[in-house]
Amino acid sequence: MTKVIGGERKIQDPDNLIYDIDWKSAEEIKKLELPYSEDREFLINDIQRNLK
Numbered sequence: 001m002t003k004v005i006g007g008e009r010k011i012q013d014p015d016n017l018i019y020d021i022d023w024k025s026a027e028e029i030k031k032l033e034l035p036y037s038e039d040r041e042f043l044i045n046d047i048q049r050n051l052k
Helices: 026-031 039-051
Strands: none
Touching (some): 026 039
């Protein structure tokens, strides 16, 4: 679980390729429609690696 302790939600994307930011589980990422589907495996692997 993640808890926000400060700061503000902000997208830093000069190319305007990011539409939204949000916390997602690996299971939720598996179901997302991504503009770059090759990112899915990277994201899931990163989540699983950080849970260990």
